[in-house]
Amino acid sequence: SAVISQKPSRDICQRGTSLTIQCQVDSQVTMMFWYRQQPGQSLTLIATANQGSEATYESGFVIDKFPISRPNLTFSTLTVSNMSPEDSSIYLCSVVPEAGRTDTQYFGPGTRLTVL
């Protein structure tokens, strides 16, 4: 498994501002992902963070709104830009440590974002 930490754990932000969320893993991992979990709902994949290249975004998510960096195999950031109240969610970082098809995905503790 992998130990994953996220900063901040929670934040309250004003509309129109941006917040950068950090994800740190205690070991090098193959895959890193960012999810959004809106209140009372399941997880929605935002993007796959690719080391050394642009992230791969899912339908409905764009780089201008959710820029992602992954400078190395243990760290990634997600920025929520120009926030609106609809961005209020839990944002989760996850990793798949190895490249095997049967490997497990592990999640960070999440960042609870409230936009006023």
Place this chain on the structure above:
Amino acid sequence: AQSVAQPEDQVNVAEGNPLTVKCTYSVSGNPYLFWYVQYPNRGLQFLLKYITGDNLVKGSYGFEAEFNKSQTSFHLKKPSALVSDSALYFCAVRDGGYNFNKFYFGSGTKLNVKP
């Protein structure tokens, strides 16, 4: 396309009784199935997974899940529920094909265990 269904939004059970949280799936190819639990204000914790082999998979905290290929189900079970098991449970399936690093999550089932 891969998908996961959790037909029950909520399951209520008395402490000490057996519990079942249902999950059905649709995949092309071999299914790689997972259960996660989310406690309030926490991230998701991995409970167990089925890749191949024995249809009954044992996981953390006394949970187990039964893979049933003919019914395309992967129900989560525990013989004796604890109040501390109260949480949100997610079933997930991993794409067994080209996009094998994509995971598809169910809508979640809230488990309430009453003393």
